Amino acid sequence: MSALKLNRLAKKCFSLFPNYSTHQIRTGKENRCNEISHRSSELKMNGWQIHNYGNCEELQYATGLRMPLIRNANDCLVRINTTTVNPIDVAMLGGYGSKIINMLRCQEAKSIEFPLILGREFCGTVIQCGMGTNNKVGVGDRVWGVVPLQMNGSHAQYVIVPDYCISTAPASLSDEQAASVLYAGLTAWSGLYITGRLGGLCGAISSSGGGENKRVLVLGGAGSVGSIAIQLLKSQKVNVLATCSTDAIETVKNLGADYVVDYKNSEEMQSLNKFGPFDIVLDCAGQGAEVSSQLNMKFHQYITFSSPILKNVDNHGIGLGMIKNVTNFIETNTKSISKKGGLVKYGFFVPAQQGIELIHRLVEKKQLLPLIDSTFTFDRLPHAFERVQNGHLRGKVVINSIN
Numbered sequence: 001m002s003a004l005k006l007n008r009l010a011k012k013c014f015s016l017f018p019n020y021s022t023h024q025i026r027t028g029k030e031n032r033c034n035e036i037s038h039r040s041s042e043l044k045m046n047g048w049q050i051h052n053y054g055n056c057e058e059l060q061y062a063t064g065l066r067m068p069l070i071r072n073a074n075d076c077l078v079r080i081n082t083t084t085v086n087p088i089d090v091a092m093l094g095g096y097g098s099k100i101i102n103m104l105r106c107q108e109a110k111s112i113e114f115p116l117i118l119g120r121e122f123c124g125t126v127i128q129c130g131m132g133t134n135n136k137v138g139v140g141d142r143v144w145g146v147v148p149l150q151m152n153g154s155h156a157q158y159v160i161v162p163d164y165c166i167s168t169a170p171a172s173l174s175d176e177q178a179a180s181v182l183y184a185g186l187t188a189w190s191g192l193y194i195t196g197r198l199g200g201l202c203g204a205i206s207s208s209g210g211g212e213n214k215r216v217l218v219l220g221g222a223g224s225v226g227s228i229a230i231q232l233l234k235s236q237k238v239n240v241l242a243t244c245s246t247d248a249i250e251t252v253k254n255l256g257a258d259y260v261v262d263y264k265n266s267e268e269m270q271s272l273n274k275f276g277p278f279d280i281v282l283d284c285a286g287q288g289a290e291v292s293s294q295l296n297m298k299f300h301q302y303i304t305f306s307s308p309i310l311k312n313v314d315n316h317g318i319g320l321g322m323i324k325n326v327t328n329f330i331e332t333n334t335k336s337i338s339k340k341g342g343l344v345k346y347g348f349f350v351p352a353q354q355g356i357e358l359i360h361r362l363v364e365k366k367q368l369l370p371l372i373d374s375t376f377t378f379d380r381l382p383h384a385f386e387r388v389q390n391g392h393l394r395g396k397v398v399i400n401s402i403n
């Protein structure tokens with residue numbers, strides 16, 4: 001196609017998106033230009049929104065929603081094929097973290113609180129790219145990705161995400177599998193490598209991983225984060241011990257854990273003592289910082305993904321909440337240093353290209369396989385929320401048939 005024809009086609013496409021200028025959007029590879037040739041009727045989308053915090057009844061299916069717009073040069077518009085429901089979606093539905101997340105939403109994402117679309121990860125197709133996006137993905141590419149907490153999520157037909165939140169999806173994974181890896185995967189990766197410094201400085205700033213011969217205890221090895229943490233650690237030749245319920249022991253052993261115990265069996269839990277001190281105890285079971293000093297084994301670091309930070313601000317406001325956060329942190333660390341000889345730290349989901357690259361590589365080498373608990377069609381999304389709310393998950397709850 002000649003440059004002139006391409007230019008004309010691009011202009012035609014942009015005329016359907018009156019809020020965009022030709023400076024804001026890349027057309028991508030020329031043979032993929034027709035990907036953005038939507039008829040104007042397709043500028044609407046369907047999705048699940050909430051207008052208030054509450055329970056699953058607040059989830060409302062809406063047709064004719066305005067498609068999200070690219071506002072920043074590094075943003076991409078993605079059509080969603082599959083997505084998931086995480087515990088964070090259920091928590092955010094109930095208003096968890098609303099004070100801080102809403103502050104970020106208004107400042108960074110230049111958006112308002114309601115209506116809010118939940119959903120933190122997906123597999124989809126790139127429809128448009130802003131002019132400043134990296135060239136790692138292009139229009140028409142099949143991608144997997146995550147959505148930062150302050151942005152409207154993936155429980156809809158389309159989503160806007162910054163380019164660093166997506167990359168080409170591994171060809172070996174189905175759409176359901178590809179949607180189910182990155183939110184939990186980047187949580188496990190950042191907990192271990194950014195918070196825990198398992199692979200030293202390089203492990204945190206590159207996709208090199210690391211941690212050979214270290215010893216890590218994973219609490220909650222059968223859940224989404226725990227099951228990925230175990231596989232990630234085993235791929236780096238870390239010695240992995242894990243806890244889970246009786247019925248999940250076989251599954252967790254199959255993920256590669258060297259030693260697995262039933263957390264409801266106090267004798268088995270006692271037996272972990274002889275393996276201490278652990279380099280890291282990774283709490284993927286919602287236990288929180290308090291539990292660290294009740295465990296009967298020593299550790300250098302106890303990293304929990306259930307920090308009190310957002311809840312303290314929800315309950316006490318920003319000022320008093322932050323003071324509480326500092327005092328909580330000092331109290332739990334004083335206890336844990338004196339009783340266990342190690343620090344308590346908080347781990348968080350961090351969308352980072354180096355984490356995505358490491359996870360992608362492990363998937364390609366078949367060292368990391370997604371664990372799916374159940375699959376629901378898009379029209380049954382509230383049932384998926386109930387499934388997550390009821391707990392005892394064995395992997396991820398996935399949503400397909402998005403239309």
Ligand SMILES: NC(=O)c1ccc[n+]([C@@H]2O[C@H](COP(=O)([O-])OP(=O)(O)OC[C@H]3O[C@@H](n4cnc5c(N)ncnc54)[C@H](OP(=O)(O)O)[C@@H]3O)[C@@H](O)[C@H]2O)c1
Nearest residue numbers: 087220222223224225245263284285286305348349392393
């Ligand atoms: N801070 C962040 O950025 C961030 C990001 C992602 C997740 N998280 C948090 O991290 C935690 C894990 O998330 P997830 O998505 O993996 O949740 P999940 O899929 O629900 O997994 C939790 C697992 O823990 C098991 N479990 C419950 N109580 C346990 C105990 N006392 N000991 C050992 N295992 C226990 C559960 O199975 P059974 O009940 O059958 O034993 C389940 O398999 C959640 O609390 C979540 O909110 C935080």
